Amino acid sequence: MSGRRTYLDYNATQPLRPEARDAMVAALDVFGNASSVHAEGRRARALIDEARESVAALVGAHPGEVVFTSGATEANTWALSAPWTRIALAGTEHDSVRAPAAAIATARGAEVIELPVSGDGRVHLDGVRGGDGTLIALQLANNETGVLQDVVAAGLWATENGARLHTDAVQAPGRIALDFRTLGAATMSLSGHKIGGPKGIGALVIGAGAALDPLFAGGGQELRRRAGTENVAAIAGFGAAARAAFRDLEGAKRLGALRDRLEREVLAVTPEAIVIAAEAPRLPNTSSIALPGASAETLVIKLDLMGLAVSAGAACSSGKVGESHVLAAMGLRSEIAQGAVRVSLGPDTTEDAIAAFVAAWKGICGGTSLAA
CATH class of the missing domain: 3.90.1150.10 (Aspartate Aminotransferase, domain 1)
Structure with missing residues (x-):
């Protein structure tokens, strides 16, 4: 060899991008707990806030819509964990969407509908019934083929038919321009290591009106949406990678x-x-x-x-x-x-x-x- x-x-x-590595190393010396009100805590909080703004800018979201998670698997599981009565998804979805959908169907009796896929990998909403309690999970860009789905059209359909749309957008940032506000999705999952950040950090973007119960019971971190002391170094690395990924679009x-x-x-x-x-x-x-x-x-x-x-x-x-x-x-x-x-x-x-x-x-x- x-x-x-x-x-x-x-x-x-x-x-791992050099910018992300440098941000993580610097953050390791910021030892304060981000929930503390003293100077050390405020320094940690400032790093988290800066990273949140950078991730939001990368995907066209408001910073307050970005909730940091341990990765996209947690983000996808969280988005699917609401008490849906019907989940529609294609066989081309990532396992981190397919597996929790199957588990929810078993545990709660939710109906799982498999959406048809054409030979070129594009997903169609044929046969889906809308209404309250319906979630459509549609991957923005497929991890194996790179095929892009028309998430905007799916989001419009969901809005018109009283359903919600979740999109796994893990592969898209830095490769195509993203604007969460125009996608029409209620939620969107992201992953740090797919854009040159560290592994073990991701985010769920939660739009206005898409209230989700926290997966974990605990403290009031992430505006009471995701309990647990924040991984400041990983979040800082994610933020630095997001800034670099935004430049990659060129x-x-x-x-x-x-x-x-x-x-x-x-x-x-x-x-x-x-x-x-x-x-x-x-x-x-x-x-x-x-x-x-x-x-x-x-x-x-x-x-x-x-x-x-x-x-x-x-x-x-x-x-x-x-x-x-x-x-x-x-x-x-x-x-x-x-x-x-x-x-x-x-x-x-x-x-x-x-x-x-x-x-x-x-x-x-x-x-x-x-x-x-």
């Missing part, structure tokens, strides 16, 4: 050009390969490429041995590589879904990184059997 690595798995996690066009080059050159090397959802609106940094009849696990391992980090689907299964529930929901044949790898770019991705991937792909797929 070469000592030089090429990281192309930004949708799994983004390397480079989204560059990332899109790199992704398009990667796809063109892969198809030139292996014309039988399939770029999944190529015609759908997608994140500029994400490409899901399938080699029919191949094993995604074998592809990922071989690429890893050649110094490239990519993935096969979501990185949330204890290292297991199995057939993607996202691709299955899109109706892709097993021989295609089992041979799909995800390549996701980030602000540090260069032309050389794309060239390295294409060269490795050519070396691996040039006559080598990749069957499962």
